[in-house]
Amino acid sequence: MKAIVCVKQVPDTSGVVAVKEDGTMDRAAMATITNHDDLAAVEAALRIKDATGCKVVVVSMGPPPAEGMLRELLAMGCDEAVLVSAREFGGSDTYATSQILAAAIKKIGVDDDDIVFCGRQAIDGDTAQVGPQIAEKLGMPQVSYVAEINVDGKAVTVKRLLEDGYMTIKVQTPCLLTCVKELNDARYMSVGGIMECYQKPLEVYNYETLKDDPLIDVTTIGLKGSPTNVYKSFSPPVKGAGMMMEGADKATVDKLVSILNDKHII
Amino acid sequence: MDLHLSKEQEMLRKMYRDFAENEVKPLAEWVDENEAFPEETVKKMAKLGMMGIYFPKEYGGAGADVLSYVMAVEEMSKVCGTTGVIISAHTSLCCAPIYENGTEEQKMKYLPKLCSGEWIGAFGLTEPGAGTDAQGQQTTAVKDENGNWVLNGSKIFITNAGYANVFVIFAITGITTDKRGRKKKEISAFIVERTDPGFSVGKHEKKMGIKGSSTCELIMEDCTIPADRLLGKQGKGFGIAMKTLDGGRIGIASQALGLAEGAIEETIKYTKERVQFGKRISQFQNTQFQLADMHAKTEAAKWLVYSAAMKKQNHEPYTMDAAMAKLVAAETASDVTRRCVQLFGGYGYTREYPVERMMRDAKITEIYEGTSEVQRMVISANLGVN
Numbered sequence: 066m067k068a069i070v071c072v073k074q075v076p077d078t079s080g081v082v083a084v085k086e087d088g089t090m091d092r093a094a095m096a097t098i099t100n101h102d103d104l105a106a107v108e109a110a111l112r113i114k115d116a117t118g119c120k121v122v123v124v125s126m127g128p129p130p131a132e133g134m135l136r137e138l139l140a141m142g143c144d145e146a147v148l149v150s151a152r153e154f155g156g157s158d159t160y161a162t163s164q165i166l167a168a169a170i171k172k173i174g175v176d177d178d179d180i181v182f183c184g185r186q187a188i189d190g191d192t193a194q195v196g197p198q199i200a201e202k203l204g205m206p207q208v209s210y211v212a213e214i215n216v217d218g219k220a221v222t223v224k225r226l227l228e229d230g231y232m233t234i235k236v237q238t239p240c241l242l243t244c245v246k247e248l249n250d251a252r253y254m255s256v257g258g259i260m261e262c263y264q265k266p267l268e269v270y271n272y273e274t275l276k277d278d279p280l281i282d283v284t285t286i287g288l289k290g291s292p293t294n295v296y297k298s299f300s301p302p303v304k305g306a307g308m309m310m311e312g313a314d315k316a317t318v319d320k321l322v323s324i325l326n327d328k329h330i331i
Numbered sequence: 332m333d334l335h336l337s338k339e340q341e342m343l344r345k346m347y348r349d350f351a352e353n354e355v356k357p358l359a360e361w362v363d364e365n366e367a368f369p370e371e372t373v374k375k376m377a378k379l380g381m382m383g384i385y386f387p388k389e390y391g392g393a394g395a396d397v398l399s400y401v402m403a404v405e406e407m408s409k410v411c412g413t414t415g416v417i418i419s420a421h422t423s424l425c426c427a428p429i430y431e432n433g434t435e436e437q438k439m440k441y442l443p444k445l446c447s448g449e450w451i452g453a454f455g456l457t458e459p460g461a462g463t464d465a466q467g468q469q470t471t472a473v474k475d476e477n478g479n480w481v482l483n484g485s486k487i488f489i490t491n492a493g494y495a496n497v498f499v500i501f502a503i504t505g506i507t508t509d510k511r512g513r514k515k516k517e518i519s520a521f522i523v524e525r526t527d528p529g530f531s532v533g534k535h536e537k538k539m540g541i542k543g544s545s546t547c548e549l550i551m552e553d554c555t556i557p558a559d560r561l562l563g564k565q566g567k568g569f570g571i572a573m574k575t576l577d578g579g580r581i582g583i584a585s586q587a588l589g590l591a592e593g594a595i596e597e598t599i600k601y602t603k604e605r606v607q608f609g610k611r612i613s614q615f616q617n618t619q620f621q622l623a624d625m626h627a628k629t630e631a632a633k634w635l636v637y638s639a640a641m642k643k644q645n646h647e648p649y650t651m652d653a654a655m656a657k658l659v660a661a662e663t664a665s666d667v668t669r670r671c672v673q674l675f676g677g678y679g680y681t682r683e684y685p686v687e688r689m690m691r692d693a694k695i696t697e698i699y700e701g702t703s704e705v706q707r708m709v710i711s712a713n714l715g716v717n
Contacts, residue, residue: 140342254346256380256393256403259339 066178066238067120068110069170070143071199072103074127074134075189082300090189090298099134102184106244108251109214110182111142117216120144124169126154126162132267140254140262147173151272156288159190163198165286168278169270170203178219181241185210196243202280207241208234212248334637336398343399347406350379351414359411362543363688368494369414369543376407376414377448382421385644386430391443397644398637401585405636408589409596410685412692413543415589419582420490420544421445424700425452428499428575429522432563437522441497453495454579455486455523455549456572463705465501465572468518470551472502478558480521485533486549488699492532493545498523499575500549501568518568522560529554540691577650579700580657581643584636587657587664587696591629594664594671594689595622601675601684618674625667632660651713658706661696668693 076082076095083091099107110121123138125131126149135146149169157165170181181203183196193209200207212231213224225232226245254262276283284290308324310317325331336344354375362369376382384400386392400422408415426445429437429452444450461467470484482502489498505517523530533548563571599622602613612618639652668690672679679686697703711717 136338137342137345140346253350253379254342255378256343256346256384256395256399257388258380259342259346260394262342263338 066117066180067122067176068113068180068182069173069175070103070106070110070121070123070138070182071166071170071196072107072123072125072134072138072184073100073187073189074098074125074131075100075187078188084298084300097130097134099137100184100187101246102186102244104184104251105246105248106182106184106242107138107141107143108249109211109242109244110180111252112249113180113214113216114142114144122147122173124149124166124173126150126157126166126169128155135267136262137254139265139267140258141252142255142258143265145265146267147270148267149270149275153272153276153283153287156291157286158291158293159192159194159198160293161286161291163195163202164281165275166195167199167202168275168280170199171278171280172270172275175203175205175239177239179239180216180221181205181239183241183243185243185245193243196241200241203239203241205239205241206236207243208236209243211242211244214242214248334634339395340399340402343395344402344406346379347381347403350376351406351410355407355414356410359413359685359688360682362411362413364542364682366537366542368545369411369417370494372414373417373448373451373494376418380446381418382448382451383426383442383446384422386426386442386446390430390438391446393446397581397640401581401636401640404582404585405589405592408586408692409593411543412586412590412689413541415586416490416541416544416583417451419579419586420454421452421495423579423582424454424490424575425495425497425499427578428454428520428562428571429497431574432520432567432571433522434559436559437562441522445497450496451491451494452497452499453489453491454575455489455498455500456576457486457488458484459487463702465569466516466518468501468503468516470500470502472504472519472521474558475555479555480558480560482521482523482529482551482554482556484551488536488546489549490544490546490699492547492549493535496525498525498549499562500551501572504565504568507566517566518572519565520562520568520571521556522562523551523554523556527554527556538695540688540693540695576700577653578643580653580706581636581639581649583696583700584632584639584653584656584660587660587693588629588632588636590689590693590696591625591632591660591664591667594668594686594693595625595629597684597686597689598622598625598671598674601678605676605678612674621670621674625670628663629667632656632663635659651710654701654706654709654713657696657701658703658710661693661703664693664696665690 074097077098083094085091114121121143122145123143124147186193208223210225211223212226215222219238222235380393383392384395385397388394404415404419445452472480472482500521500523503516504519507517509515529552531550533550536546602618605612635656639656642649671686
């Protein structure tokens with residue numbers, strides 16, 4: 066058994082969001098982090114490794130500096146990394162990205178008892194589409210919004226986090242799970258892990274490696290081939306300071322109702 | 332000297348920072364207020380390999396280098412001086428002398444458990460009558476008829492004592508005559524376990540700073556240990572103690588460095604928020620110049636600390652480097668933290684902000700593991716000034 070985890074390096078949106086003149090995000094000007102939901106997916110895979118000794122392979126599509134993130138994940142305990150990186154892949158939307166990642170995962174090899182993990186969504190695009198599209202392309206069952214995982218051989222029982230409750234689903238491997246950050250707290254890199262991470266295998270899949278895979282239609286990948294294009298990125302205007310009202314008495318509630326009425330909210 | 336960090340060291344720094352920010356900083360005030368040894372934090376650090384950073388993997392260490400250890404003490408001390416010294420005393424004063432002087436059997440018996448954090452280590456040299464004058468030892472060790480060593484005496488101000496399982500202890504094993512015919516105490520080093528018969532941990536000291544660090548007295552009353560607990564050769568204890576303290580000083584210098592850096596970080600943040608006379612106090616030239624001075628001094632100290640660490644790593648002589656690093660870093664930490672309290676004004680004097688704790692924590696770095704005066708003695712002796 067092995068776990069394959071898809072991860073994305075994203076701009077750290079807790080700092081300043083830089084936007085280029087053409088309206089696209091200026092990634093070079095922003096600090097990068099590993100996407101939060103993806104870290105939860107990595108941790109979920111590592112916990113299965115702790116319990117079963119299975120292998121964990123992390124795969125990321127991104128520019129060459131994304132290797133730094135992959136090394137950090139190897140330092141957390143992942144065994145192997147694959148960086149999918151080529152100029153031809155740059156600017157891909159979710160439709161294009163999922164083709165490329167599906168082909169990469171196929172090349173890594175999916176066995177009967179394997180699980181593919183993804184984060185629910187990335188904090189830059191917020192689409193939550195790549196994971197499910199990969200599953201479709203690989204023809205495997207998928208469960209999204211995973212907040213709890215129990216693996217018993219080839220049967221995986223997962224709890225989905227929905228807006229109004231949980232849904233428990235049992236699924237057979239090979240399957241794809243998209244994880245929410247509430248699933249767990251990711252572990253730290255360890256000192257020993259850091260000392261070993263540059264000795265662990267990291268393979269680069271470029272355009273040549275993947276272009277002939279039938280899962281990829283080369284006319285629909287990259288910035289030019291992607292069906293969707295980002296028209297404009299901008300920082301939303303800062304909201305004004307909120308108003309705090311304290312008290313559980315009728316007078317306070319009446320005041321609140323009257324304010325909401327004045328604003329035509331109720 | 333090349334001070335570019337390797338990729339691994341950069342990554343370690345990032346991990347230490349994340350850990351310090353998320354796991355150590357939130358507890359620092361509680362640790363200080365309650366004089367509480369942060370046991371859970373130590374367990375978490377141990378799990379990440381931080382209790383044996385620069386020892387080889389075959390002894391259970393993480394296989395990193397001395398500078399990587401220095402950065403761990405530095406980053407923890409930025410947010411909590413107590414946590415910094417726990418790692419420092421454990422690593423430099425217990426793991427290191429066993430690693431450097433122990434037999435293969437001793438190393439295999441103690442280092443894996445110490446490096447994994449299952450056991451915590453401490454070092455016992457200081458006695459009520461023997462501080463800077465380490466030759467003034469009174470603790471004795473004599474061989475009994477079964478070949479065991481029997482230790483009698485007491486040690487004071489022992490860092491980590493209340494929680495340590497293994498102690499490197501120094502005792503007089505005889506009287507020798509030096510080259511000039513003067514009588515001299517023969518000192519030897521021993522590995523003592525907490526559970527050894529006749530060994531006990533005494534009074535817990537109430538301190539001005541690093542309050543969560545467990546500082547206690549050790550009492551040995553006919554404490555009997557097997558012959559194979561002698562660490563290094565008989566009579567070589569004083570040299571082992573001095574060499575151990577050379578390494579220890581790099582650890583304490585790192586703690587001092589971290590405290591200075593942590594206080595500066597807090598002060599920069601505060602001065603950008605605090606408004607007086609209609610301006611942020613960071614806009615006043617006094618604040619700007621004070622912080623510029625403090626940062627420059629701290630960076631200078633950092634170079635000395637890192638340079639000493641790299642010399643130790645490269646097996647170059649580093650006694651004077653460690654003494655200079657500790658002298659400068661400790662005095663910088665005391666000066667910087669005091670000035671940071673001043674920039675905070677009245678709030679700096681309250682326990683609402685961490686700088687007063689940092690000022691109390693910083694003072695000890697000028698005292699333990701060799702006072703600043705001892706460092707000056709070491710440096711001047713190395714310069715041949717006598």
